Amino acid sequence: MPSAAPRRRLHSVLGLLALLAAAPACSGGPAPAPGPPAAASPGAPAAESPYWVDPRSEAARQVAAWEAAGRNSDAQVLRRIADRPTALWGPGGDPGPEIRRAGAGARAAGRTLLLAAHNIPYRDCGQPRAGGAPNAQAYRKWIGAFADGIGTTKAVVILEPGALAHTVDGCTRAEHHAERYRLLSEAVDRLKRNRNTKVYLDAGDPASVKNPTDLVPPLAKAGLEHADGFAVNVSGFQPDAAARAYGARISERTGNRHFVIDTGRNGEGPLPGDPAQAWCNPPGRALGTPPTDRTADPLVDAYLWIKPPGESDGPCRGGPKAGTWWPPYALGLARRARE
Template sequence: MTANDRTKSTGSTDRTGSTSSAGTPGRPLTGRRPLAIVAAAAALAATALTATPAQARPAHASPPTALYTPPANPDAGRQILDLVRHRKLADAAGVLAMTATPQAVWYGGGTPDEVRASVRQTVVDAARHHALPVLALYDIPGRDCSQYSAGGAADTPQYEAWIDAVRAGIGSLPATVVLEPDSLALLPSDCGQDDARGSRTAERYTEIHYAVDALEPLAGTKVYLDAGHSGWHSVNDIVPRLLAGGVGDATGFFLNVSNYRSDSELAWYGKLISSCLSYVSAGGAAADCPNQWWAVNDAQAWLDAHVHAAPSAMKHFVTDTSRNGQGPWTPPSGVYSDPQDWCNPPGRGTGARPTLDTGDPLADAELWVKIPGESDGQCTRGTPGPNDPERGYQDPPAGKWFPQQALELVHNADPRLVP
């Protein structure tokens, strides 16, 4: 999935999964609800192990108002069954509720024919349930600076063929596209992968803009570009990157994929980016815009004086709230040379439930893009490893199910996942 698990203060990222620390002990329920929870947990676990998208039916004519829930990671189902067997029914119910929450479907490889067929299966199944699928596309060449979630297409022509296949898979059915997490916030020039002429960074912008031009014109598709998060790039830095990537032709941008910043912080950051994009489109300079580190009153006064577009005329954003219920992790001072606060940080919890009704005229959705319970990678925090020193054991590879973290996310969820 995505490298955005990092705070990017170190210039690195993790795209595919997240994990947490060693799980807390399960809390068996008393005799009031066990049978109901056992039945529900077992049913979800069985579904997670066997589910495939349903056969096609005609899509509804009206736009979907609910978000799509894909089949769960099969290892989540196995964890639920194991918790039930050990009578840890509250934990089983929590993991069940987490996996049954609408989440993104990630695409990060495969041949064009494979990705076309898989995307088609997803959008058809979502349309059958009158739900909006969120597609996280993650195949950009040089993905994750060739680190934890290395991979992606071999070159620009291969990537363009892959995007063409995604377009064919979506067709005219509704879809929200989260386009290439970390692709703009983590450019080749940021991680020493570029040449003296900046050729690879220029190619990155070309690839992203190609995807925008291919997907945004589809009848039911909205495309959002990577803007990192509020603890990484300043508004003044990320706005030129968005523009170079083609945000002018996209619906907007996304924030916080696989990261942990708080909702209020992200909403303010998103407003500042949208406002700066509007200001630049009217002839202003991104360097003049207020950023997230300005005093709020000063920044708002600047916006009032310089940005006069209606929200409907500005670029909108979506936010990943999948694991930010407890906000970001603050590493212990002076302990680690590279604390990797983006990488399986301890004590985190799931955040606000996915919704298309945010109450913010610039925010189109709160989404669970990163799949809660999947590892961010094998974090060593500047130590020789291989153990994660915050946990005392080795984390799973990026994107693999991390049972201990799954329980942490359930136990620390805000709002709670189960009563």
């Protein structure tokens, strides 16, 4: 009978080779900075994501409509959006009913609800079409209804995209700054009265704020001390590395506060050329890192899809008004998503 020794030696050699193959390559330099996790295959269900997927989202309804019309191939591609969690932006009238509906779904599924509050007075530079609460009293009532709608639901709220960035870029008039800081600080405190709610103040992105440390004083005045952190790249197209570097500079000046990054449309980065023309429905963009709280980064709490991919930025490049679902643009983002 043949000896077992040669087989044992062979198994030992194979085991050593497997260990060597699995070990990271040696390097004389420092370890690379943490990056986003490898993206899940587009179309895969968000099994590892803690966030709720709305079965009544625009993307989900579009998938159902296309399947009913026999556009099965397009519907399957669009599932790369429909099957992943995106933030619900509270309606500008009474936000309570819609938030309560979504909260009930999130609780039933055992998931966290993603929300964006976007109704500050003089919103979006105060342009007439921009909307927002008509005054401070109306905003306090609105944010109270928003918070009441959440109740005990486990939730993450992105507070007022653009509100602070517009106080440093000249978009919001100086006489409105003090009121805005006060309203944001009050909103943080009201939302944090909900024991299961996390709040992240929006802090712009590298395309809108050239010096991120300019946001440090406004964030402090807006109640960052009582919030869970801040958000960057909301509705933006900056790649993960650029958004992370931007956020890290703010974090360094705010006591290492954590932040979240909007990755919904940053898969191909920003459109090259004039930044003033690149923010509104830029062509050729793609979905970015799928939503997750597993970032392997000590500063980044989550990669989120805050601006729902497929919603128009405004009536430019043939798009409908801001916030309107635009199926062709959504399909393009999904088709260009990297495997």
